[in-house]
Amino acid sequence: MTLIHALMIQGTSSDAGKSLLCTGLCRIFKEDGVHVAPFKSQNMALNSYITSDGGEIGRAQGVQAEACGLEATVDMNPILLKPKAEMISEVIVHGKHFADLEAFSYREEYVPKVLPKVAESIERLATQFDLLVVEGAGSPAEINLKDRDIANMRIADMLDCPVLLVADIERGGVFASLVGTLELLEPHERARVKGFLINKFRGRKELLDSGLVWLEERTGIPVLGVIPHFDHGIDPEDSLALDSLRLKARDRADADLDIAVIKFPRISNFTDVVPLQEESGVNVRFVSSARALGKPDLILLPGSKNTVEDLLWLRHTGLADAILALDGKHTIVGLCGGFQMLGETLYDPDRVESVHEHVSGLGLLTLETTFLAEKKTIRNRGRLLPQAFSAHEVEGYEIHLGRTDRKSDAPFLQFDSGEFDGAISKDGRVIGTYLHGLFQNRAFTRDFLNHLRVQKGIAPLLGDVETEAERREKSYARLAAHLRQHVDLERVYEIIGGRHVYVD
Incomplete structure (x- = not known):
């Protein structure tokens, strides 16, 4: 050697x-x-x-x-x-x-x-x-x-x-x-x-x-x-470091936005959450029970190493019902596995994810996901399509098994390759994407949170935003x-x- x-x-x-x-x-x-x-x-x-x-x-x-x-x-x-x-x-x-x-x-x-x-x-x-x-x-x-x-x-x-x-x-x-x-x-x-x-x-x-x-x-x-x-x-590396992130996510007296992150048993790429914790006026909570959900302004369904099993856990804990029972004044974002859960049906004919051939999703987006044996791993960048965020180009990466097909919902972004990704509901309250690192695009994150503030009748935060690379x-x-x-x-x-x- x-x-x-x-x-x-x-x-x-x-x-x-x-x-x-x-x-x-x-x-x-x-x-x-x-x-x-x-x-x-x-x-x-x-x-x-x-x-x-x-x-x-x-x-x-x-x-x-x-x-x-x-x-x-x-x-x-x-x-x-x-x-x-x-x-x-x-x-x-x-x-x-x-x-x-x-x-x-x-x-x-x-x-x-x-x-x-x-x-x-x-x-x-x-x-x-x-x-x-x-x-x-x-x-x-x-x-x-x-x-x-x-x-x-x-x-x-x-x-x-x-x-x-x-x-x-x-x-x-x-x-x-x-x-x-x-x-x-x-x-x-x-x-x-x-x-x-x-x-x-x-x-x-x-x-x-x-x-x-x-x-x-x-x-x-x-x-x-x-x-x-x-x-x-x-960025922390893995599950033990996630405990320190949970400790960091204390209630903030000055918070005008409350974010509930669903802590799946098989949560993955949880650093997607970190930029939200670093924003002023935001309280980020990790939630693993229906009782703890409350009435947040934003519910984040993060990535999962086993989407089907974590979706079944979401139902078993009552969190799925608790999310669906909220009054509609909140926003839901699903990233990767969380995005797949937001759809109507998840098919797994070859038992790639679990022993279940198909399971019902939350039905908040008109999507069908079919799990495939080949994993997609790619860096990607593109432009957001919703009018409220159309000024933003974002970059990140994809790591997922499966193909997701939209029905009536509009796509959330278009990659530079021309491929469309994700989905957004007609009222704009439910968003899903395969793009990890979405919130590392700090200018978008500030505008996204300001959009939530405006919906609540709160003045947006002003001032320059450092890029992720600068940070x-x-x-x-x-x-x-x-x-x-x-x-x-x-x-x-x-x-x-x-x-x-x-x-x-």
């Missing part, structure tokens, strides 16, 4: 902050003149990203590529697992659907088959970049899974690279998690750990210092940074500055192999 310099970030647990730290380090190395790229051999996430050539990878690696100033490629995340049912995941290899597999079968039969795909991606990246920032998955110390783990120490061995171990102090037990992880590693694996990072710290650092001294004396491994909790504004760039720069302040980067460079190796 071609030699390449690499630095791997592993964690003592899921959601310790690996993705975010990799993003920040990618931006730092880019700022320092390093030709750097992200890499994660195997990701498990329902929040995915579409590359420019239509490949599907974990969203974290798409974000990290942006921080590097790069177009993401499928080599940056060659294996993506997307849970779709109990113990069953869709396996995506090099951006394309490979199989739907039960967890045991994947581990025992297919891990040996996909590992060469990982090696191929590393080989290609090694010919293009000087440094890889490599993200681990979960914990390297899951002893029941280690023999088939292709996301942590096995990858560090393949790359022959040092590892920084990050722990989330917010969870408690940070010293036990670091020492315990080391204790469960094999000696050669432990030798790869060259530094600790303690993440999400709140409070006075001097109260932690004695513990840091003990940790370094006990393990012989330096603490390279204690990183304070930071509101970074960068992201500021977030990456803030994160890099934050890490520069709290991480010993000189020692990080020494661990990698020296600053002079990378700067042109």
Whole structure:
């Protein structure tokens, strides 16, 4: 294998902050003149990203590529697992659907088959970049899974690279998690750990210092940074991060618009919601029961990894009836799977989504959806068709199984290719689209919310709106500055192999 310099970030647990730290380090190395790229051999996430050539990878690696100033490629995340049912995941290899597999079968039969795909991606990246920032998955110390783990120490061995171990102090037990992880590693694996990072710290650092001294004396491994909790504004990756989004969605005293987001059990691409949370005067609530629905101004049905099962859940919980019983003074938006649910009928003759051949939708749009075996994954852009929003061109991405046919409802937008997408009811109160990232088009989002305000008799918000690209760039720069302040980067460079190796 071609030699390449690499630095791997592993964690003592899921959601310790690996993705975010990799993003920040990618931006730092880019700022320092390093030709750097992200890499994660195997990701498990329902929040995915579409590359420019239509490949599907974990969203974290798409974000990290942006921080590097790069177009993401499928080599940056060659294996993506997307849970779709109990113990069953869709396996995506090099951006394309490979199989739907039960967890045991994947581990025992297919891990040996996909590992060469990982090696191929590393080989290609090694010919293009000087440094890889490599993200681990979960914990390297899951002893029941280690023999088939292709996301942590096995990858560090393949790359022959040092590892920084990050722990989330917010969870408690940070010293036990670091020492315990080391204790469960094999000696050669432990030798790869060259530094600790303690993440999400709140409070006075001097109260932690004695513990840091003990940790370094006990393990012989330096603490390279204690990183304070930071509101970074960068897309979260997956379900554990969704909990933090729910905490962020507190009632706002100044809110003039109330938005209820239906929290499906198999919710996917939930970052569609984030721009709404970031708007002034908006209260966003995640709702999973009929009692909690209330009378919102906007109901958002987000994407789903299993539309049929989540639609049946919507009926079982009473949420479907509660939505249909509202007084009609609200607006409903369905994105991707949520769009499919708004129609009249969903057909699944080949049992692609579930065991049900057909189910009835909510009947709020005159649509019929038929699920197909082939998944559509594409970036797309176009112009909105409703008169209220006709000034807006929007861009985003599609990830879906199925074809949806409109009957009497008008389409919502027209892509640059000429293809029509989505639907809008005659009264304009029900909207559906396959376009993920719709609300990342910030000028449209402001106008859309102002449209809801006007319907309520409330004055619209005025002022300039930053683009999504401007927001992201500021977030990456803030994160890099934050890490520069709290991480010993000189020692990080020494661990990698020296600053002079990378700067042109």
